[in-house]
Amino acid sequence: MLDTFFALMGGFAVALTIQNLGWSLLGVTLGTMIGVLPGLGPAATVALLMPLTVGLDPISAFIMFAGIYYGAQYGGSTASILLNTPGEAGAMMTAIEGNAMARRGRGAQALATAAIGSFVAGTIATIGLTFAAPLLVELALKLTAPDYFALMILSLATVTALLGNSVGLGLASLFIGLFLGSVGLDPQTGQSRFTFGIIELMDGIDTVVVAVGLFAVGETLYTVAYQNGVVEKIHQIKGSVRLSREDWSRSWKPWIRGTLIGFPIGSIPAGGSELPTILSYSLEKKLSRKPEEFGTGAIEGVAGPEAANNASAAGALAPLLALGLPTSTTAAVLLAAFQQYGLRPGPMLFDSNPALVWGLIASLYIGNALLLVLNLPLVGVWVKLLSIPKPWLYGGILTLAVLGTYSLNGNSFDVVLLCILGILGFTMRVFFMPIVPCILGLILGPMIEQQLRRSLAISQGDWTVFLTHPLSALLLALAAAIVLLPIILQLTRRRASQHG
Amino acid sequence: MQQSSAPKVALATAITVAGGVVLWMAGSIPQGFGYDAVGPSLFPRIIGIGLLISGALSMLESFRPADDENGRADLRPVLLILGAMLLLAAGVRIAGWIPTAALVFLAGTIAFGDRRIVLNLVIGVVLAGIILIAFNEGLGLNLPLGPLSRIGG
Structure with a gap:
């Protein structure tokens, strides 16, 4: 406990230098700015902004990333409330009540409860992260290769089974991700796999290109193909962003409950913020004294899910930092950023680079406070960004997407890949295929393969190694249950309906 | 008689074909060193089989009546x-x-x-x-x- 406290103070000493404060401020500003653009969620935002940090030393870069990460969450909620364009599944619930409030002229209050709720949830959840991460590190040191393998399989199984309404398409998305992750030279034998004789593919496909292609380009292509001349209405905010006494009393409990739901679920492999925000929304609907208001702009329906969303974002950092295990798409993109700096998140990083880990955690507190200051008085500025005409907006997003991809390695082939992945993202949207399994498969695939081969090397080719380790056996059984249960339910239901 | 939508069948077919191609390509990846329990081609094989399975599942699901429609696309x-x-x-x-x-x-x-x-x-x-x-x-x-x-x- 005391060790953690001192470590955190050390982190603040790193994060509070004028220079790093500046990077944090730049990070939260850019994160909000890009995150507020319609259709761009936190994962796409972090991926788009990654090239900006190339010239920085790792500590400053990750302090900036922390700012971008939290800023993108705030920006996303602004777009959802005023424009009803959630960039990511986690903002969907905020969009329902938030946009309804905006339509009734209470957009300012919706933004305020979202911003303050995000601050409250972000701060509590970051405290949670501060103390949970060292505990997870101790756990991580006890895990063996088969356990890691099983944990990652479980992670992919939950994501695939929980998201989307088609098991087949969810699985397809996952295996496409695993395929993309296996392109390149096999790290252990140097054999080239799926490179089609293209030299640029030898190093593998960059996670940034995949995230930008599937999210930013895919979303743009989908929007342009199906726009049908429909103009979304931006709901201007009227009056000050001040909450009335009633708003406060209806908001604070959902904030706390949202945090308590969001943090733990965010930190387990359950696919990020989608599940906790849905849970929080339905919980608030049940507990509300005015459930009839839900659907027409209930403030609890913004306060709860928004808090859950931010708390789960902080929660996702715990397994990322302590185990090197991403549990959401945004965490997967952050992991790619670590890899770009040659850093491996996990228990060793706490030992080898405490300044980076604790500086990053400390800057989360700072970024969160900066965001509250930035969002309440300056919300008008972000709203202006939303009123940029669509053609300029998407023209700009495309330019940023090409910039982010090309500047990654100064390589034109990456832009060709970006086009291919954009078409893939477009196709996935057309068929309502979930994208999260693909991104997680891409980043977890090579790690799973490594742990699989390591486990089998230790056991000298004996596959029962995964069942003789109790933890690994338990996790694998859980994963199998999560995948097979819905399929079995579906089949029995179909049989029942055929007979009936 | 259940309805099926042609695009979904096409997608399921494409996933299945992709699985077959991946599996075929995985076969031509040379094995690693003799002392490796698992060579570099095992994981690609698993991916190929996984794509085949998900293609088959998508095919089954494509016969479900669709409740999600996009409208007309302008390409x-x-x-x-x-x-x-x-x-x-x-x-x-x-x-x-x-x-x-x-x-x-x-x-x-x-x-x-x-x-x-x-x-x-x-x-x-x-x-x-x-x-x-x-x-x-x-x-x-x-x-x-x-x-x-x-x-x-």
């Missing part, structure tokens, strides 16, 4: 955007970042129905120029200058 703007991006990929080294990126911006605006071509081309050039200066001067990255490099020396 021309999609092709326009992709064309501009490929043009950048092909020409950024020679023509430089500014003109190729400006064309990507322009293609985006045309695709979204803005017909003010000259204005948007100017905006694109200014935007690309600002990015170039910020990246090359501020961050020390090198976006290609193209013909401009001869002026700057």
Whole structure:
């Protein structure tokens, strides 16, 4: 406990230098700015902004990333409330009540409860992260290769089974991700796999290109193909962003409950913020004294899910930092950023680079406070960004997407890949295929393969190694249950309906 | 008689075929060293089989009546955007970042129905120029200058 406290103070000493404060401020500003653009969620935002940090030393870069990460969450909620364009599944619930409030002229209050709720949830959840991460590190040191393998399989199984309404398409998305992750030279034998004789593919496909292609380009292509001349209405905010006494009393409990739901679920492999925000929304609907208001702009329906969303974002950092295990798409993109700096998140990083880990955690507190200051008085500025005409907006997003991809390695082939992945993202949207399994498969695939081969090397080719380790056996059984249960339910239901 | 939608069947077929191709390609990856319990081709094989299974499942599911529809798609703007991006990929080294990126911006605006071509081309050039200066001067990255490099020396 005391060790953690001192470590955190050390982190603040790193994060509070004028220079790093500046990077944090730049990070939260850019994160909000890009995150507020319609259709761009936190994962796409972090991926788009990654090239900006190339010239920085790792500590400053990750302090900036922390700012971008939290800023993108705030920006996303602004777009959802005023424009009803959630960039990511986690903002969907905020969009329902938030946009309804905006339509009734209470957009300012919706933004305020979202911003303050995000601050409250972000701060509590970051405290949670501060103390949970060292505990997870101790756990991580006890895990063996088969356990890691099983944990990652479980992670992919939950994501695939929980998201989307088609098991087949969810699985397809996952295996496409695993395929993309296996392109390149096999790290252990140097054999080239799926490179089609293209030299640029030898190093593998960059996670940034995949995230930008599937999210930013895919979303743009989908929007342009199906726009049908429909103009979304931006709901201007009227009056000050001040909450009335009633708003406060209806908001604070959902904030706390949202945090308590969001943090733990965010930190387990359950696919990020989608599940906790849905849970929080339905919980608030049940507990509300005015459930009839839900659907027409209930403030609890913004306060709860928004808090859950931010708390789960902080929660996702715990397994990322302590185990090197991403549990959401945004965490997967952050992991790619670590890899770009040659850093491996996990228990060793706490030992080898405490300044980076604790500086990053400390800057989360700072970024969160900066965001509250930035969002309440300056919300008008972000709203202006939303009123940029669509053609300029998407023209700009495309330019940023090409910039982010090309500047990654100064390589034109990456832009060709970006086009291919954009078409893939477009196709996935057309068929309502979930994208999260693909991104997680891409980043977890090579790690799973490594742990699989390591486990089998230790056991000298004996596959029962995964069942003789109790933890690994338990996790694998859980994963199998999560995948097979819905399929079995579906089949029995179909049989029942055929007979009936 | 259950309804099926042709595009979904096509997608399921494509996933299945992709699985077959992956499996076939995995077969030609050479085995690793003799002492390796698992060679480099095992994981690709698993991926191929996984794609086959998910293709089959999608095929089964495509016979379910659909409750999600998109409406009609207009693919021309999609092709326009992709064309501009490929043009950048092909020409950024020679023509430089500014003109190729400006064309990507322009293609985006045309695709979204803005017909003010000259204005948007100017905006694109200014935007690309600002990015170039910020990246090359501020961050020390090198976006290609193209013909401009001869002026700057």
